[in-house]
Amino acid sequence: MTILSQIMQQSATAFAEYRKTGPAQRALFLETVAAALEARREALTTITHQETHLPLARLNGELSRTTGQLKLFANLVREGSWIMAAIDTADAQRTPPKPDTRKMSVPLGPVVVFGASNFPYAFSTAGGDTASVLAAGCTAVVRAHFAHPQTSALVFEAMQEAIRSCNLPEHTVQHVTEPGNETGKTLVMHPLTAAVAFTGSQKGGMALLGYARERPDPIPVFAEMGSVNPVLLLPGKLAEDAAALAKKMAASITLGMGQFCTNPGLMIGVAGEQLDEFQRHLAEEIGRFSPHRMLHEEITARYDESVSVITSKPEVRIVANNTAAFATITAAGFLRDVSLREEIFGPYSLLVQCRGEAEMLRVIDSLGGQLTTTLMATDEDLRQNAALIERCTRIAGRVIINEVPTGVEVCASMVHGGPFPATTDPRFTSVGASAVQRWVRPVCFQNFPGHLLPEALQNANPLGIWRTVNNEWTNR
Amino acid sequence: MTILSQIMQQSATAFAEYRKTGPAQRALFLETVAAALEARREALTTITHQETHLPLARLNGELSRTTGQLKLFANLVREGSWIMAAIDTADAQRTPPKPDTRKMSVPLGPVVVFGASNFPYAFSTAGGDTASVLAAGCTAVVRAHFAHPQTSALVFEAMQEAIRSCNLPEHTVQHVTEPGNETGKTLVMHPLTAAVAFTGSQKGGMALLGYARERPDPIPVFAEMGSVNPVLLLPGKLAEDAAALAKKMAASITLGMGQFCTNPGLMIGVAGEQLDEFQRHLAEEIGRFSPHRMLHEEITARYDESVSVITSKPEVRIVANNTAAFATITAAGFLRDVSLREEIFGPYSLLVQCRGEAEMLRVIDSLGGQLTTTLMATDEDLRQNAALIERCTRIAGRVIINEVPTGVEVCASMVHGGPFPATTDPRFTSVGASAVQRWVRPVCFQNFPGHLLPEALQNANPLGIWRTVNNEWTNR
Numbered sequence: 012m013t014i015l016s017q018i019m020q021q022s023a024t025a026f027a028e029y030r031k032t033g034p035a036q037r038a039l040f041l042e043t044v045a046a047a048l049e050a051r052r053e054a055l056t057t058i059t060h061q062e063t064h065l066p067l068a069r070l071n072g073e074l075s076r077t078t079g080q081l082k083l084f085a086n087l088v089r090e091g092s093w094i095m096a097a098i099d100t101a102d103a104q105r106t107p108p109k110p111d112t113r114k115m116s117v118p119l120g121p122v123v124v125f126g127a128s129n130f131p132y133a134f135s136t137a138g139g140d141t142a143s144v145l146a147a148g149c150t151a152v153v154r155a156h157f158a159h160p161q162t163s164a165l166v167f168e169a170m171q172e173a174i175r176s177c178n179l180p181e182h183t184v185q186h187v188t189e190p191g192n193e194t195g196k197t198l199v200m201h202p203l204t205a206a207v208a209f210t211g212s213q214k215g216g217m218a219l220l221g222y223a224r225e226r227p228d229p230i231p232v233f234a235e236m237g238s239v240n241p242v243l244l245l246p247g248k249l250a251e252d253a254a255a256l257a258k259k260m261a262a263s264i265t266l267g268m269g270q271f272c273t274n275p276g277l278m279i280g281v282a283g284e285q286l287d288e289f290q291r292h293l294a295e296e297i298g299r300f301s302p303h304r305m306l307h308e309e310i311t312a313r314y315d316e317s318v319s320v321i322t323s324k325p326e327v328r329i330v331a332n333n334t335a336a337f338a339t340i341t342a343a344g345f346l347r348d349v350s351l352r353e354e355i356f357g358p359y360s361l362l363v364q365c366r367g368e369a370e371m372l373r374v375i376d377s378l379g380g381q382l383t384t385t386l387m388a389t390d391e392d393l394r395q396n397a398a399l400i401e402r403c404t405r406i407a408g409r410v411i412i413n414e415v416p417t418g419v420e421v422c423a424s425m426v427h428g429g430p431f432p433a434t435t436d437p438r439f440t441s442v443g444a445s446a447v448q449r450w451v452r453p454v455c456f457q458n459f460p461g462h463l464l465p466e467a468l469q470n471a472n473p474l475g476i477w478r479t480v481n482n483e484w485t486n487r
Numbered sequence: 488m489t490i491l492s493q494i495m496q497q498s499a500t501a502f503a504e505y506r507k508t509g510p511a512q513r514a515l516f517l518e519t520v521a522a523a524l525e526a527r528r529e530a531l532t533t534i535t536h537q538e539t540h541l542p543l544a545r546l547n548g549e550l551s552r553t554t555g556q557l558k559l560f561a562n563l564v565r566e567g568s569w570i571m572a573a574i575d576t577a578d579a580q581r582t583p584p585k586p587d588t589r590k591m592s593v594p595l596g597p598v599v600v601f602g603a604s605n606f607p608y609a610f611s612t613a614g615g616d617t618a619s620v621l622a623a624g625c626t627a628v629v630r631a632h633f634a635h636p637q638t639s640a641l642v643f644e645a646m647q648e649a650i651r652s653c654n655l656p657e658h659t660v661q662h663v664t665e666p667g668n669e670t671g672k673t674l675v676m677h678p679l680t681a682a683v684a685f686t687g688s689q690k691g692g693m694a695l696l697g698y699a700r701e702r703p704d705p706i707p708v709f710a711e712m713g714s715v716n717p718v719l720l721l722p723g724k725l726a727e728d729a730a731a732l733a734k735k736m737a738a739s740i741t742l743g744m745g746q747f748c749t750n751p752g753l754m755i756g757v758a759g760e761q762l763d764e765f766q767r768h769l770a771e772e773i774g775r776f777s778p779h780r781m782l783h784e785e786i787t788a789r790y791d792e793s794v795s796v797i798t799s800k801p802e803v804r805i806v807a808n809n810t811a812a813f814a815t816i817t818a819a820g821f822l823r824d825v826s827l828r829e830e831i832f833g834p835y836s837l838l839v840q841c842r843g844e845a846e847m848l849r850v851i852d853s854l855g856g857q858l859t860t861t862l863m864a865t866d867e868d869l870r871q872n873a874a875l876i877e878r879c880t881r882i883a884g885r886v887i888i889n890e891v892p893t894g895v896e897v898c899a900s901m902v903h904g905g906p907f908p909a910t911t912d913p914r915f916t917s918v919g920a921s922a923v924q925r926w927v928r929p930v931c932f933q934n935f936p937g938h939l940l941p942e943a944l945q946n947a948n949p950l951g952i953w954r955t956v957n958n959e960w961t962n963r
Binding site: 086095098107110113114220229231379390404408414418422423428432438439440449452454457459463479484486 | 562566568571573574575583585586588589590593595696700704705706707855866869876880883884885886887888889890894896898899900901902904906907908911912913914915916919920921924925927928929930931932933934935936939953955958960962
């Protein structure tokens with residue numbers, strides 16, 4: 012047996028035990044992981060700063076977000092309504108008699124999680140994907156990202172400590188550090204792999220989906236592959252305060268060297284004096300930016316290459332280029348060149364100049380699925396552009412008014428997902444409480460004696476969870 | 488533009504309107520379809536009886552189930568919690584400030600529905616797939632099954648009448664009657680197709696999944712492809728009343744000429760006197776069965792062929808063959824021949840004789856995903872075989888104790904799905920209220936002014952739906 016086969020076998024064996032953990036035990040485990048990470052805060056941020064060049068302040072914030080995510084899932088597991096319990100009691104008088112049926116979610120099995128480079132904590136070894144997998148009752152096999160190996164190792168050490176102190180199966184979480192595409196392919200194609208989580212590039216996500224499709228059995232693959240996150244700059248808003256808007260946009264474009272899936276890579280406005288003024292202010296802001304090193308050499312090389320290709324196009328006019336780059340093009344030019352719709356990972360944004368609102372609609376309609384769409388607009392702008400709001404909603408997982416797309420709140424109502432090519436399945440999110448739904452399936456228990464039912468489905472509702480009983484919501 | 492392209496274009500245009508319908512309007516539409524079908528009950532059952540050879544009593548029951556399904560989805564849409572609304576309000580005091588985010592489900596787009604032969608009403612033109620698609624706010628393009636064209640046409644006429652009387656877009660539902668695999672392929676691969684629903688054979692479902700995979704963009708395909716639905720006959724239960732159990736099983740095996748996805752095609756027991764007695768009783772019951780014509784010639788031919796192939800295997804012993812067929816084999820023989828795990832669509836069942844409970848476990852573990860697993864067991868049997876219950880749960884969408892798998896209740900807690908190869912995605916069901924979840928995706932609205940939010944997400948909760956507000960369930 013190869014080492015990867017052995018890892019998947021161990022994950023399946025651990026799953027047979029881990030899936031039986033109750034809400035209290037699972038929640039405590041997630042909290043223990045959070046505490047173990049917290050205990051390593053200084054060592055972690057020091058190492059990760061060296062490995063990723065991300066500023067310490069950002070890393071401290073991201074670590075807090077990561078422990079916060081673990082705690083959110085702990086609370087979710089304790090609260091219990093995420094398993095969508097539904098009870099329909101028997102009715103012997105009906106013709107034909109109605110059986111007693113009760114439904115709840117159960118975990119899928121071992122999930123392979125691919126760590127992302129741009130969130131060494133929040134989307135890596137103990138990040139949101141892993142936390143949601145463990146909350147679901149699945150075991151995790153994490154493929155560490157090559158760009159921060161020591162960070163991943165230290166995070167994994169924290170998780171192992173939590174596994175031991177919670178008396179859980181040793182292989183509840185495992186770590187694969189072997190690099191190369193073959194490793195990823197072997198993991199995705201392994202017969203015991205029940206599902207796959209990925210955050211990263213279009214190319215990476217589509218490769219994993221391709222491997223999954225070579226399996227005899229289809230399995231769920233959730234790949235979040237980024238997007239250009241269009242921001243619509245409406246006339247009233249531009250007129251109100253172009254300078255403040257430019258400052259806000261510049262900060263979002265350059266945040267973390269633009270290394271966010273929700274980075275605003277595309278801005279769309281109606282050409283004219285106000286947009287010109289915004290453009291001047293944004294050029295100033297971008298010119299003032301102090302770049303720092305990107306996550307790793309490959310990303311830097313790819314970014315430099317992409318910006319140079321884009322800005323050498325005759326129709327694209329570069330407005331500012333100070334590592335952070337800002338260019339502009341007419342809507343007609345944009346609509347002619349599909350390559351401009353692709354994400355450039357880094358502190359870059361393209362401003363598309365339209366001849367009017369009808370052309371803005373055409374630009375929006377030319378775009379594929381997005382993680383986010385944003386409207387920078389006054390109340391009056393919004394009143395006059397109802398169609399724009401609708402179109403923004405049709406293509407995105409999150410629609411934002413007058414806030415920047417960077418900054419993804421981790422909460423029940425977050426959607427970090429969207430139609431293809433932003434993700435491989437628009438019905439799910441990889442951030443927020445609903446992320447857990449990717450890793451579970453419903454099971455119906457019919458005519459079970461009460462004592463053999465899972466606690467969540469027993470009449471007395473010993474877990475006190477919200478559920479439906481004969482179509483009525485109740486926590487009794 | 489070909490006719491199929493035109494149909495998909497019309498569906499997309501209708502979708503742009505239909506998706507905006509509110510709960511009251513959508514619910515009324517579903518109820519109007521139900522009433523229009525009810526008004527055609529006599530004409531429908533007469534035609535369908537001629538086309539499918541199904542008894543009138545069954546057809547009347549199935550039509551009631553179908554109108555019941557439409558009404559269930561109408562109630563679901565009115566009740567409103569299916570959109571999983573969640574509100575997290577802003578907190579400006581927090582560092583960083585917490586934004587206002589609100590999430591709900593929105594429809595995916597035009598869905599292609601493939602009608603099934605074995606449920607001319609409940610899984611055909613206005614069946615459960617279509618009803619769930621319309622409840623979700625999606626438009627439907629229904630590929631009618633060739634085996635009951637007049638039934639489909641009359642059902643479609645009823646739907647068109649409902650569309651007109653509810654003032655909905657003409658192409659909210661469309662009908663494709665053109666036969667051939669190419670038609671299905673073209674529909675699945677059309678760029679405007681947002682998702683696919685199918686109920687039928689393994690071969691049919693996998694072909695559609697294959698077409699979907701040829702698209703540049705992945706789309707959700709839910710194919711329910713049947714299963715052998717193993718029934719475990721435990722010793723105590725056999726000892727209790729083998730004759731009654733045989734009668735119950737015979738009725739389930741032969742119901743509707745065995746033309747159900749949940750037909751019990753496999754029984755598993757421990758060899759011995761009690762199982763022999765059960766076998767004798769079951770042979771008598773099967774021998775007494777009066778067959779009627781199957782749904783269409785192809786199904787009859789395939790059934791006859793399959794039974795003759797199976798029963799000619801040296802290890803399989805035929806016990807009764809009276810169109811309905813019942814055979815037996817040792818567990819060792821069963822484990823050696825993977826072809827015996829495949830569904831035979833019709834009134835056939837295979838009894839696997841094990842040397843003990845450990846071998847029963849091996850047989851269960853050799854099976855792929857199932858729509859159902861059933862335990863025929865006394866309380867004492869269940870106490871002594873906890874492992875069997877767990878294994879039954881791991882491979883199935885529905886686990887049943889002491890009831891037969893045929894008869895699928897349409898309710899909130901039903902799961903008609905299961906791990907592959909029973910379906911292409913174990914996370915969903917095609918029967919019951921949750922079936923609607925296949926056709927929606929979540930959208931997060933961030934920092935929206937109240938009046939621009941969908942009603943479901945407004946502070947005042949004008950729809951009075953159950954939702955979470957800052958992690959608390961409430962219908963205020």
